[in-house]
Amino acid sequence: MSAYRASLLRFDAAGSAVLDTDGLLVVDAAGKVAAAGDFAQLKSQFVHVPTQHLPGRIIAPGFVDLHVHYPQIDVIGSPADGLLPWLENYTFPEEKRFVAQEYSAQTATFFIAELMRNGVTTALTFATSHVASVNAMFKAADVAGLRIITGKCLQDRNCPDGVRDETEQSLIDTESLIQQWHGKGTRGQLGYAITPRFAPTCSDAQMRGMGELAAKYPDVWIQSHVSENVDEIAWVKELYPQDASYLAVYDRFGLLRHKSIYAHSIHFDDADRALMKARSAAAAVCPTSNLFLGSGNFDFADAANQNMLHGLASDVGGGTSFSPFKNMLAAYYVSRSSSRTSGLAKQAMTLSPEQLWWLHSAGAARALGLEGVVGNLQIGCDADFVILNPQATPLLARRTGRAENLAELLFALIVLGDDRVIEQTHLATS
Known part of the structure; x- marks a missing residue:
């Protein structure tokens, strides 16, 4: 198992975006999402799992x-x-x-x-x-x-x-x-x-x-x-x-x-x-x-x-x-x-x-036809994910730093983002 701590973006069953500002993503040995959610709620359960801490970053579905x-x-x-x-x-x-x-x-x-x-x-x-x-x-x-x-x-x-x-x-x-x-x-x-x-x-x-x-x-x-x-x-x-x-x-x-x-x-x-x-x-x-x-x-x-x-x-x-x-x-x-x-x-x-x-x-x-397999970070999905840097450029850092809610944060990334935002791309096999 491995784990990643950062802000965590995923989607619920209704397709609504959910952001844990301090989240934890846990990946099992088969490359599947074993847990995803608020770090404070999950940390005791996965205290034994090696965790990569990524402050200031966002983990999102590939x-x-x-x-x-x-x-x-x-x-x-x-x-x-x-x-x-x-x-x-x-x-x-x-x-x-x-x-x-x-x-x-x-x-x-x-x-x-x-x-x-x-x-x-x-x-x-x-x-x-x-x-x-x-x-x-x-x-x-x-x-x-x-x-x-x-x-x-x-x-x-x-x-x-x-x-x-x-x-x-x-x-x-x-x-x-x-x-x-x-x-x-x-x-x-x-x-x-x-x-x-x-x-x-x-x-x-x-x-x-x-x-x-x-x-x-x-x-x-x-x-x-x-x-x-x-x-x-x-x-x-x-x-x-x-x-x-x-x-x-x-x-x-x-x-x-x-x-x-x-x-x-x-x-x-x-x-x-x-x-x-x-x-x-x-x-x-x-x-x-x-x-x-x-x-x-x-x-x-x-x-x-x-x-x-x-x-x-x-x-x-x-x-x-x-x-x-x-x-x-x-x-x-x-x-x-x-x-x-x-x-x-x-x-x-x-x-x-x-x-x-x-x-x-x-x-x-x-x-x-791949719902629940890719494109999300719910339990059981393939752990295909990206690590985003919302401070990848000076202008993006300035704008995301002023975001007051999830919609403003995502929209700033959409409007100002490019490949420089993608800090890492993880595949279920990597």
């Missing part, structure tokens, strides 16, 4: 990134008029390089280090259409002990040579990779995600095959993109005129269920949100990417109103930062401009600091 592209590290910040030109001019040319195992391995190692430097301890990430890219990511994550969910990107049409699949082989490769990697790792932390890039790049045969695999392996995840960009939506309508919506395409092929995560989900109507809720699917909200590519704004108010599962994601490289602080701040901006229309009235929803933090940790874990 962040969860619901959607990111590890092969897009080197196209982050590339200028483009929108999603489709960005894919054509930057993304596809870069992803061709991942046919090489060595290139994939080097990028995967860098990617995982960057996640950890920013306090992310669980990530759902795209690979490329190359098997080498998937193997490289899983191997690097296994070495690091990081919880990674990934999968081979499937796309057998409407994309260039070098990234385009052969339909039957792509499905054979997917099943082989599921059997090789899902549930494996030093602590069983590696997960497989069936990964259609998006409906326009997948033929009916490929979509049908993925649906069959999803039914055969109900414990694996599904990840893709939906309703990100108006031009993309128009394209899907041309390709699938028989379906009621872009989201309905995935549903028809059996790719909308529990443990399916759909990035963006911006241009939804009430029927789409109802369908997401009915299927227990979740949206990965990517505010920095949506703003950068001019795709539109996710409507937090309508998502909350219809109880649609959702959480925050970086979407690097369309997203502009790995930092959860940057993502939470962007989500705050978006929430202040998004609204719910009811007749002639509009009701805006401004996310609170506690809600923003929850959406990037315990809420994102819930969206993944």
